[in-house]
Amino acid sequence: MNTKYLIKQFEDKPLAHYAYAIVSGGEMVLIDPARNPQPYYDFAKEQDVKIVGVVETHPHADFVSSHLEISLTTGATVYTSKLVGAEYPHHGFDDGDKMNIGSVKLKSLNTPGHSPDSICVVLEGEGKDIAVFTGDTLFIGDCGRPDLRETARKITATREALAKEMFHSLRNRLMPLNDDVLVYPAHGAGTLCGKGLSEANSSTMGAEKLTNWSLQKCTEEEFVKQLMADQPFIPKYFGFDVALNKKGANDFxxxxxxxxxxxxxxxxxxxxxxxxxxxxxxxxxxxxxxxxxxxxxxxxxxxxxxxxxxxxxxxxxxxxxxxxxxxxxxxxxxxxxxxxxxxxxxxxxxxGSFDTTIPSFLDLTNFSAHQTDYTIIDIRNMSEVSEKQIFETAIHIPLAELRERVKEIPTEKPIVVHCAGGYRSAIGSSIINNSLAGKAVYDLGEAVTAF
CATH class of the missing domain: 3.40.250.10 (Rhodanese-like domain)
Known part of the structure; x- marks a missing residue:
């Protein structure tokens, strides 16, 4: 094991988020920490080191960071790009900027694309690049989506402009790194900050150059078209979290x-x-x-x-x-x-317990034999529907849009709601039930897998 530095990865499975601690010479720097800072305090105590810095690779859309709380609690300096316009005390960290941690250094690369203010952070030791912490710029098997800043209040940028910047950031800033440089992203498979991530939690630049679609040879136009196609939906909270992270959240x-x-x-x-x-x-x-x-x-x-x-x-x-x-x-x-x-x-x-509802359950035998007697609502994402339509007569309304579009649902027939496996249809059927009081609304649930 390398005794001069230590890299620790922290995983938040529900949000598919990775944070990092870099330890050297009795000091620790965190990269993209989650909302609860306690695991980082515990690790610093275990290693008998002092937290001296926190790096934010960009204002995150999908989770709230604890960077401000950690800074106020430990005295650590927060580093982020000056382009963020951060409202909390911080030190600008952009192209050419470096910081020392014990016997190693961290240096910043401006990599706009996922956001206009994104940076990647290179770990350097003994005169060579060891690892790169890529934030939401480069994932394992994918790159960050470019369409999250169009609704982020005052911190906006068009998806087309960011997609073009991503093309150049990947090729001009990251691909020149040596093949043996380790790649540590801020997210893994399951995040909505990308569309085709690998299950792996790390990689190397050499492996990504060979297998990651976003690093393959193509024109800017071809890249932009592929990057913008079939991106997942954008949750309502994403713009809110960008603004909150720019300001700095209250204590957890x-x-x-x-x-x-x-x-x-x-x-x-x-x-x-x-x-x-x-x-x-x-x-x-x-x-x-x-x-x-x-x-x-x-x-x-x-x-x-x-x-x-x-x-x-x-x-x-x-x-x-x-x-x-x-x-x-x-x-x-x-x-x-x-x-x-x-x-x-x-x-x-x-x-507590509840006793105010009369349960109603779908007659699966009747539904299977007489599907046209029901209004079927498919609440899967657009990409799922494009790949496979389960019921020909289904009306497609993605779950994320259902509360706003429930009045589009015809009510002459009983309503059956389905997703791909049952988790989302429980949400969807309850939303419709609230809005269409007195109408027969059924959740197909896990039974959808039989069709």
Whole structure:
């Protein structure tokens, strides 16, 4: 093992996010830290080192960073590109800028493309480049999407302009790095910051030059066309998080401890104590939800990409209630919600039992034999529908757009909602149920896999 420096990767699986610690000579620098800073404090204590710096490769859209909190707590300097226009105390870190950590150095490369202010960070030791921390510029098997800054309030840039910049950043800034340079991205497979990432959590520049589509020989026009095609949807919270990261978020623990806890719900609980026009995010398993739930509830289950779907359905600054099966799950969920900066929107959080709903379940035999007797709503993403249409008569409304487009759904027939495996259809059917009161709405659930 190299005794002069240490690289530690931290993974947040639900958000497919990677943060990094670089340790050398009793000092530690963090790159793109997640909202909860405690794991980094614990690691610094374990290594008996001092956190002296935090690097932000860009203002992140898909999660809230703890860079400001870490700086205020430890005295570490925050480094980011001057192009960010960061509103927190920081040190500009752009082309030609370097910082020393023990016996190694970090140097900045401006790599616009995913955002106009993106940088990549090269680790240099003993006169050679060892690794590059690529943020959302270069992923394993892909590169960052260029279309997230068109809705980021004042920090906007067109996707076409950024796609062209990405073409040149990859070729002029990253491809000249030696083949043995290690590649450490900010995200892995499952992120919405790219469209075709590998399951691998690291690579080398040599391997990426051979296999990554975005580094292959092509014209700028061909690259732009391929990069802009079939990008995933953009969750509602992305622009909000860009602005929040540019400003710097409040302390993590203060945010989650400030969430109001309502008294435990029981059979005698008066549901009218909840404000009728505030959405309830019910995170229990779908079978429990279907059996009984309060009105105005959306069933986003605790498993899966909970925070991504919450931030895709609930608008920034929109109030909501949160409920779960247990207190421990409730605590976990509040922490996960804080990762996207939505903790201040929780009107109240509670656990308990429910007895206000009459369950209704789809007759699968009848549905299979008489599909035209139902209005079928396909809530999968556009790319999924393009690849395979499950029901010929289905109306396609992506889940992320469903709350805004539910009035487009015909109501003359019973409504059946499906996705690819059942997780999203539980969300979708509950959204439609709220908006089309009195109509028959069914969730096809996991049964979709039989069609």
């Amino acid at each position: 623990l203060a945010g989650i401890s400030g969430v109001p806890r309502l008294e435990k719900i029981n059979d005698e609980f008066d549901a009218h104590k909840l404000e009728a026009d505030v959405i309830i995010i019910d995170t229990r398993p779908q079978q429990q939800f279907k059996a009984a739930h309060f009105a105005n509830s959306i069933n986003i289950q605790i498993g899966g990409k909970f925070e991504t779907w919450l931030g895709s359905i609930i608008n920034p600054i929109e109030w909501f209630y949160l409920t779960a099966e247990t207190e421990s799950q409730l605590t976990e969920l509040i922490e996960r919600i804080a990762k996207i900066g939505y903790e201040a929107q929780i009107k109240g959080a509670f656990v």
